[in-house]
Amino acid sequence: MRSYTIALAGNPNTGKSTLFNALTGLRQHTGNWAGKTVTSAEGFFEYDDASFRIVDLPGTYSLYSNSTDEEAARDYIIFENPDVTIVILDATSLERNLNLALQVLEMTNRVVVCINLMDEARRLGIKIDLKKMQEKLGVPTVAISARSKKGIDELLKQVMLVASGAVVPSPISITYSEEIEKKIAAIEPQVREMFGTHLPSRWIALRLLDDDESLLTSLKKWLQRDQNAASRKEVLQYGETACH
Amino acid sequence: MASAETTLLEAGTGNQVRITRIEVQGVMRRRLLDLGFVPGNRIEVLQKSPLGDPIAFRVNNTTIALRSEESSQIWGERIGE
Numbered sequence: 001m002r003s004y005t006i007a008l009a010g011n012p013n014t015g016k017s018t019l020f021n022a023l024t025g026l027r028q029h030t031g032n033w034a035g036k037t038v039t040s041a042e043g044f045f046e047y048d049d050a051s052f053r054i055v056d057l058p059g060t061y062s063l064y065s066n067s068t069d070e071e072a073a074r075d076y077i078i079f080e081n082p083d084v085t086i087v088i089l090d091a092t093s094l095e096r097n098l099n100l101a102l103q104v105l106e107m108t109n110r111v112v113v114c115i116n117l118m119d120e121a122r123r124l125g126i127k128i129d130l131k132k133m134q135e136k137l138g139v140p141t142v143a144i145s146a147r148s149k150k151g152i153d154e155l156l157k158q159v160m161l162v163a164s165g166a167v168v169p170s171p172i173s174i175t176y177s178e179e180i181e182k183k184i185a186a187i188e189p190q191v192r193e194m195f196g197t198h199l200p201s202r203w204i205a206l207r208l209l210d211d212d213e214s215l216l217t218s219l220k221k222w223l224q225r226d227q228n229a230a231s232r233k234e235v236l237q238y239g240e241t242a243c244h
Numbered sequence: 245m246a247s248a249e250t251t252l253l254e255a256g257t258g259n260q261v262r263i264t265r266i267e268v269q270g271v272m273r274r275r276l277l278d279l280g281f282v283p284g285n286r287i288e289v290l291q292k293s294p295l296g297d298p299i300a301f302r303v304n305n306t307t308i309a310l311r312s313e314e315s316s317q318i319w320g321e322r323i324g325e
Contacts, residue, residue, distance in 0.1 A: 061279065062274070062275070062278035064274050065274050065275045065278060066271055066274075093305055093306070095280070095305075096279075096280055096306065099278055
């Protein structure tokens with residue numbers, strides 16, 4: 001059976017946990033990830049002959065303000081490389097919520113945007129043009145009401161398409177001022193040389209330009225982890241040849 | 245006539261301001277941007293606390309209170325006057 005990992009990102013109070021519970025039922029437990037004391041719920045479910053592990057990231061407005069929650073969410077998306085990141089948005093407060101969505105879209109293209117609280121928005125007279133949003137964002141965009149479990153099937157369908165690689169989204173790419181773009185162009189090749197295709201080089205270049213020290217710390221940790229893994233591999237290979 | 249630039253601190257209760265620039269630096273700047281204090285966005289001054297600081301603002305449908313350290317460094321133009 002194929003297995004995939006999904007990360008669930010979103011602002012606080014957007015119904016992340018409601019969606020999480022709707023997807024996993026009672027099969028959930030609390031987990032944490034490498035080097036972080038921030039814990040986050042983790043659960044499992046099956047859909048369309050595949051098993052999914054879903055990680056409920058801390059609810060944040062941003063991934064750049066460097067609170068512990070935000071660092072944990074950012075590091076998970078960048079270093080743990082989930083097969084799909086679902087960004088859940090509050091339909092009644094899209095302007096603020098899209099800030100986080102854009103940040104995630106700069107980090108990875110494997111994103112499904114999920115607009116929650118559609119019932120509530122309708123009640124307030126807010127109309128959302130899903131098709132247009134999907135066109136603009138460049139990733140699958142679905143509307144749900146997590147509480148009444150509406151739209152979950154369509155969400156899972158889109159998640160499956162992205163997880164399996166049947167759909168490869170090409171998200172909106174933000175072009176910065178000429179000055180910043182020039183600097184990105186200068187830094188990005190070196191970033192790519194260091195991290196290859198494992199990490200998003202344009203995004204890292206941008207964070208370096210922003211003097212994001214917290215990310216630097218995480219990058220150093222990741223490089224060490226990577227080197228340890230590489231040296232273990234070498235020892236193994238050496239052992240194999242010694243046996244001959 | 246274009247209205248004069250004011251800080252959020254001095255904008256006055258009940259007024260609406262369109263943000264023109266933010267002089268706050270560092271992590272707090274990032275936080276303010278994330279909360280919706282971005283150039284072009286409309287802010288409403290809701291009320292002052294009894295001692296005048298902090299002041300509550302309405303931004304993107306949410307109430308955010310800022311201390312004078314921050315609100316004195318956010319600039320905008322009054323609208324709807």
